[in-house]
Amino acid sequence: EPEVTQTPSHQVTQMGQEVILRCVPISNHLYFYWYRQILGQKVEFLVSFYNNEISEKSEIFDDQFSVERPDGSNFTLKIRSTKLEDSAMYFCASSRDRGFTDTQYFGPGTRLTVL
Amino acid sequence: GEDVEQSLFLSVREGDSSVINCTYTDSSSTYLYWYKQEPGAGLQLLTYIFSNMDMKQDQRLTVLLNKKDKHLSLRIADTQTGDSAIYFCAESNENRDDKIIFGKGTRLHILP
Numbered sequence: 001e002p003e004v005t006q007t008p009s010h011q012v013t014q015m016g017q018e019v020i021l022r023c024v025p026i027s028n029h030l031y032f033y034w035y036r037q038i039l040g041q042k043v044e045f046l047v048s049f050y051n052n053e054i055s056e057k058s059e060i061f062d063d064q065f066s067v068e069r070p071d072g073s074n075f076t077l078k079i080r081s082t083k084l085e086d087s088a089m090y091f092c093a094s095s096r097d098r099g100f101t102d103t104q105y106f107g108p109g110t111r112l113t114v115l
Numbered sequence: 116g117e118d119v120e121q122s123l124f125l126s127v128r129e130g131d132s133s134v135i136n137c138t139y140t141d142s143s144s145t146y147l148y149w150y151k152q153e154p155g156a157g158l159q160l161l162t163y164i165f166s167n168m169d170m171k172q173d174q175r176l177t178v179l180l181n182k183k184d185k186h187l188s189l190r191i192a193d194t195q196t197g198d199s200a201i202y203f204c205a206e207s208n209e210n211r212d213d214k215i216i217f218g219k220g221t222r223l224h225i226l227p
Contacts, residue, residue, distance in 0.1 A: 042219050104215060108156055
């Protein structure tokens with residue numbers, strides 16, 4: 001069964017450094033998402049992406065965050081200057097159709113630790 | 116704003132039924148979901164229900180939706196050790212575009 005994959009599984013970085021989290025969505029999916037889960041907290045929506053542009057973003061997704069689909073398979077989340085509070089599990093998801101009409105399939109997550 | 120609430124822990128004896136409950140605030144929810152997260156793994160979609168349905172059954176899983184009370188439950192029949200995980204209730208709304216609102220998750224612990 002096709003699945004969403006994410007790399008790396010765990011990323012450790014120093015505060016102020018840039019990180020890029022990578023995702024390979026399911027191949028025939030057109031809508032892509034990033035969520036994050038701070039330890040002990042809820043899974044929170046960050047951003048959705050369709051047709052090479054952001055379709056929706058939350059208040060968490062400020063100027064230090066960006067997303068990109070650099071080629072036909074990868075979908076990346078960049079954090080420009082990491083803060084301690086960016087430490088979380090980051091989940092990528094994809095769906096064939098809009099998020100409210102089709103189910104979103106999630107990857108295994110990347111645990112980001114900011115020191 | 117929209118919110119999803121669920122209890123944080125549930126302990127059940129192996130072989131018994133588990134019932135995980137969830138309440139939500141958005142009366143216009145379109146889809147309601149149950150996701151499972153095993154240790155070190157991602158969010159696995161277990162099942163979902165349209166808001167115009169009352170019940171959905173899928174093998175050992177039964178989802179009940181009480182739209183009036185905004186209450187969703189997941190029943191797992193004949194609970195096995197492999198069911199030990201965190202179960203997330205979630206909802207989406209076609210007027211809210213793409214994002215899914217999640218609860219904090221219920222950790223299901225299986226007693227021998």
